[in-house]
Amino acid sequence: xxxxxxxxxxxxxxxxxxxxxxxxxxxxxxxxxxxxxxxxxxxxxxxxxxxxxxxxxxxxxxxxxxxxxxxxxxxxxxxxxxxxxxxxxxxxxxxxxxxxxxxxxxxxxxxxxxxxxxxxxxxxxxxxxxxxxxxxxxxxxxxxxxxxxxxxxxxxxxxxxxxxxxxxxxxxxxxxxxxxxxxxxxxxxxxxxxxxxxxxxxxxxxxxxxxxxxxxxxxxxxxxxxxxxxxxxxxxxxxxxxxxxxxxxxxxxxxxxxxxxxxxxxxxxxxxxxxxxxxxxxxxxxxxxxxxxxxxxxxxxxxxxxxxxxxxxxxxxxxxxxxxxxxxxxxxxxxxxxxxxxxxxxxxxxxxxxxxxxxxxxxxxxxxxxxxxxxxxxxxxxxxxxxxxxxxxxxxxxxxxxxxxxxxxxxxxxxxxxxxxxxxxxxxxxxxxxxxxxxxxxxxxxxxxxxxxxxxxxxxxxxxxxxxxxxxxxxxxxxxxxxxxxxx
RNA sequence: CGGGGAAUAGUUCAGAUGGCUAGAACGCUGCGUUUGGGACGCAGAGGUCGCAGGUUCAAGUCCUGUUUCCCCGACCA
Numbered sequence: 351x352x353x354x355x356x357x358x359x360x361x362x363x364x365x366x367x368x369x370x371x372x373x374x375x376x377x378x379x380x381x382x383x384x385x386x387x388x389x390x391x392x393x394x395x396x397x398x399x400x401x402x403x404x405x406x407x408x409x410x411x412x413x414x415x416x417x418x419x420x421x422x423x424x425x426x427x428x429x430x431x432x433x434x435x436x437x438x439x440x441x442x443x444x445x446x447x448x449x450x451x452x453x454x455x456x457x458x459x460x461x462x463x464x465x466x467x468x469x470x471x472x473x474x475x476x477x478x479x480x481x482x483x484x485x486x487x488x489x490x491x492x493x494x495x496x497x498x499x500x501x502x503x504x505x506x507x508x509x510x511x512x513x514x515x516x517x518x519x520x521x522x523x524x525x526x527x528x529x530x531x532x533x534x535x536x537x538x539x540x541x542x543x544x545x546x547x548x549x550x551x552x553x554x555x556x557x558x559x560x561x562x563x564x565x566x567x568x569x570x571x572x573x574x575x576x577x578x579x580x581x582x583x584x585x586x587x588x589x590x591x592x593x594x595x596x597x598x599x600x601x602x603x604x605x606x607x608x609x610x611x612x613x614x615x616x617x618x619x620x621x622x623x624x625x626x627x628x629x630x631x632x633x634x635x636x637x638x639x640x641x642x643x644x645x646x647x648x649x650x651x652x653x654x655x656x657x658x659x660x661x662x663x664x665x666x667x668x669x670x671x672x673x674x675x676x677x678x679x680x681x682x683x684x685x686x687x688x689x690x691x692x693x694x695x696x697x698x699x700x701x702x703x704x705x706x707x708x709x710x711x712x713x714x715x716x717x718x719x720x721x722x723x724x725x726x727x728x729x730x731x732x733x734x735x736x737x738x739x740x741x742x743x744x745x746x747x748x749x750x751x752x753x754x755x756x757x758x759x760x761x762x763x764x765x766x767x768x769x770x771x772x773x774x775x776x777x778x779x780x781x782x783x784x785x786x787x788x789x790x791x792x793x794x795x796x797x798x799x800x801x802x803x804x805x806x807x808x809x810x811x812x813x814x815x816x817x818x819x820x821x822x823x824x825x826x827x828x829x830x831x832x833x834x835x836x837x838x
Numbered sequence: 839c840g841g842g843g844a845a846u847a848g849u850u851c852a853g854a855u856g857g858c859u860a861g862a863a864c865g866c867u868g869c870g871u872u873u874g875g876g877a878c879g880c881a882g883a884g885g886u887c888g889c890a891g892g893u894u895c896a897a898g899u900c901c902u903g904u905u906u907c908c909c910c911g912a913c914c915a
Contacts, residue, residue, distance in 0.1 A: 438913070474915095508839090508913050515914070576915095588915065627915055658874055696875035703875095714874055724874085838915095 369642070369705050370395070370633075371512060384510025384517050388626075391705060394650030395629060396520065400500065402552045402647065403522060403624070406544050410537075412496040412524055417478050419502075420469040425477040428602040435569020436473045439506045443469040471504045476570065476595075476621060479525050480603040487527055490609050493617060494537075495527040513630030514587070514838050521625035527605065527617045531596070534618035538594045541622035542575045545590040553632050554645040554756035555579050556764045558787065558833050560812030562591075565799060568621075572596035577624075578811045578833065580767045581634045584785025586811050586835035589631045592622035635763075636729075636756055642706030643728055645756050646749040652684040653745060654707045658695045658714035671713045674723060674741060678711075681742050682749070703728060708752050709745060727752055768833075774822050777834075781806040787835045791819035791828040798823035807836045 370392030374385040388396065404414070420443060427433045447463035450456075472478065479497065487495060504518050524541060528534040542559050549555040558578045567574035568591065577590035599605070600616040609615050636643040646652050655675050659667035671687060679685045688698050695712070702710055712724040723741060726733045729752050736744050767786030771777045777788055792798060792810060801823050803809050814831040821828045 435914095503915095505914070507915095509911090519915075521915080591915070623915080625915055656874095660873065691873090694873045694875085694877055696873085696877080698876090699874095700876045712874070716874070 370629075373512075384507075384512075384515070386512060386516050388520075391650060392629070395632075395644065395648055396626065398648040398650060399552070399628065400522075403548060406548055407498050407522070407524060410496065410540060410544065411494075412498045412526070414499065415497050416499050416501070417475055417482065419472055421472050421475075421478045423468045423470055425481050426470050428477065429570045429599055430602075431598070432476065432570035436505075440473055441471040441504045441506055443471065472501070473503055473505045474621075474623075475499065475501065475503075475523055476525070476599060477603070480599050480605060480619075483525075483527060484603050484605045487605050487607050487617065489607055490529060493527055493529050493607060494533065496524070496537075497526070498522060498524040511838070513633065514627055516626070519626045521623050523621060523623040526620045527600070528619070529607075529609070529615075529617060531618045534596075534620050535594055537620045538573070538575060538592045538622070541620065542577065542590075542592040545577045545592070545622075545624060549577060549579070549590075550757055552645065552647050553628065554753055554760055555631060555635055556757065556761040558764075558812055558814075560814065560833065562812060563794075563799065563810040563832070565796065566810065568593045570595065570598050572598065576812050578787075578835070579631050579635060580764050580787060580835070581631070581838070582763075583634075584767060584836070585838050586787065587627070587631050587634070587838045588811065589628045590622070590624040593620060595619040595621060635760060637706070640700075640731070641704035643756070644706035644708060646708045646753050649706065649708050650684060651686045651702075651705070651707050652682055652749060653678060653686070653709045653711060654702045655685065655687045655711045655713065656695060656698050656702075657687070657689055658712060663715055667713060667715065667718065670718050674711070674713065674738065677742055678745060681746060699726075703731075709748055711745075729756060771822070777802075777808075777822055778806050781808050781836060785836055787811070787833050789814050789831055789833055790822040791817070792830065792832045792834075793821035793824055793826045793828045794830065795821075795824070802834070808834045809837055811835050811837065 369389065371386045371388050374387050408414075423442075426436075426440075444465055445459045445461075445463045446465060447460045448457040449460040451458050479499075483495065486492060500520070500522050502518055502520050506517060507515050510516055526534065526537050528537060546557055546559045549557050556579075560575060562574040562576050566576075571593040573594040575592045575594075576588045579587050579589060581587050595618075597616045597618060599619055605617055605619075606614050607617055632645070632648070633642060636645070655671055655678075657667045657671040668689065671689075675685060675687050688702070690698070693701075695714075699710065699712075706728060708728050710726045710728070712726065714724075717723050717735070720735070722735050722737050724733060725736055725744070725748070727748055764787075767784070769780050769786060769788045771780065771788055771790055777790065780786065780788060788808070792802075798821055799810065810832045812833050814833050816829060817831050818827070818829055819831065820826065822834075
């Protein structure tokens with residue numbers, strides 16, 4: 351079987367993606383600015399991700415909260431860099447009421463109902479949260495303050511793509527406030543590490559993590575760190591960020607506390623987040639030509655049982671199936687029997703493969719006679735007969751094995767897709783061909799970064815390591831190695 | 839905002855040079871036969887051909903305007 355991988359192009363999107371999402375039709379004859387509907391099955395995947403991530407976030411001592419969708423324009427303009435970075439992609443609420451049109455056939459914006467101050471639909475929540483934080487933080491006893499929120503946000507991007515860049519998306523954003531820079535820097539790295547291990551252990555994705563270059567960092571941050579995964583087409587996908595905000599926001603939002611020594615000080619802040627883009631990363635990394643492949647931990651259905659019967663043996667097969675499923679369900683909750691009578695087994699096999707269910711169990715007359723069942727694992731599409739007495743143990747083992755082998759595969763792909771190059775010609779050649787990550791030295795100048803981007807569309811994804819070499823573009827001595835790739 | 843496409847059934851599309859009473863596949867509904875890898879037969883529902891003008895005996899097809907979508911850039915999680 352070939353495996354060209356899944357790219358978020360319309361063709362792919364209109365086929366098996368449709369089990370998960372569809373385009374939102376927000377206006378007649380069009381879809382407005384790349385909004386998507388997440389269907390029940392897709393949302394169930396998101397809920398699995400949320401549950402796992404929430405556990406890890408809370409274990410860092412972070413509490414969940416919720417802040418408003420609307421941000422007063424004045425809040426937004428308090429931090430100069432921040433507004434610069436986001437101004438061009440904000441949805442703005444200017445009115446609060448509609449009225450009937452004169453012909454009585456529709457509605458229009460009521461010009462009388464103009465807002466005194468416009469409201470921005472949050473593109474991120476730093477400003478509205480930190481305005482509140484300024485009242486929550488008054489003493490060293492209030493610190494560290496660690497808040498997370500699950501929310502939707504809107505960024506009016508010029509171009510959208512399903513999952514990877516939708517106008518509205520769901521995410522988790524953590525915001526913390528600390529007494530010292532050492533402490534906040536540790537938080538930044540802890541969050542980054544949490545994302546990296548989450549990607550490995552839950553999503554079965556190996557990634558590069560590290561500091562971003564000056565031009566790639568978050569608007570208003572001192573430093574930004576990113577989590578970068580490699581997609582099957584050789585492009586890089588950043589799906590998590592962690593920012594060291596320094597005192598930039600605490601100073602502009604007047605977050606102050608009285609320290610033990612009696613002095614009033616500005617605290618140090620961090621923010622970090624991952625979005626539904628992560629689902630895109632999972633889909634694009636693991637899927638094959640048969641459809642989605644889900645790591646068992648985030649699969650809404652881990653095991654699907656398909657009874658295969660004719661009219662004359664239906665009762666016998668169903669009884670056997672229910673008995674087996676009952677045993678499995680005791681250990682593996684996400685087990686589903688597909689007993690729809692109007693569909694052929696072949697149709698069902700295909701349907702659950704498209705949906706990425708890790709294990710399929712087929713039970714028919716032939717199995718019952720041998721007191722066994724047929725089990726098929728989605729990742730390698732291997733069919734195997736197993737005896738009924740060991741079924742639960744075997745399924746548990748296979749689920750773990752799928753999870754682990756997906757990660758192994760991801761690690762291999764990352765390793766194979768990472769290149770070191772001697773010359774700039776080689777650098778460009780790789781990016782024209784199979785693409786992937788390239789580790790090379792860069793002098794740090796904007797000219798070189800821009801030049802590289804112009805030639806090959808590649809940008810620095812994150813810092814790799816200290817060392818010594820020559821800038822791949824200009825040849826000057828350089829102390830820093832960076833990871834380059836063409837990003838989504 | 840630049841450069842390319844495109845808009846016809848729920849979806850994907852076909853309908854050179856005008857003749858259409860607008861088609862196919864998949865999907866949908868009903869009945870029957872099926873069911874170990876996307877079942878089959880028969881019957882059916884479904885369209886002011888993006889919108890507005892114009893040319894013509896005749897426009898899905900030609901002309902003008904307009905709107906929207908997609909792809910490639912610039913911007914970005």
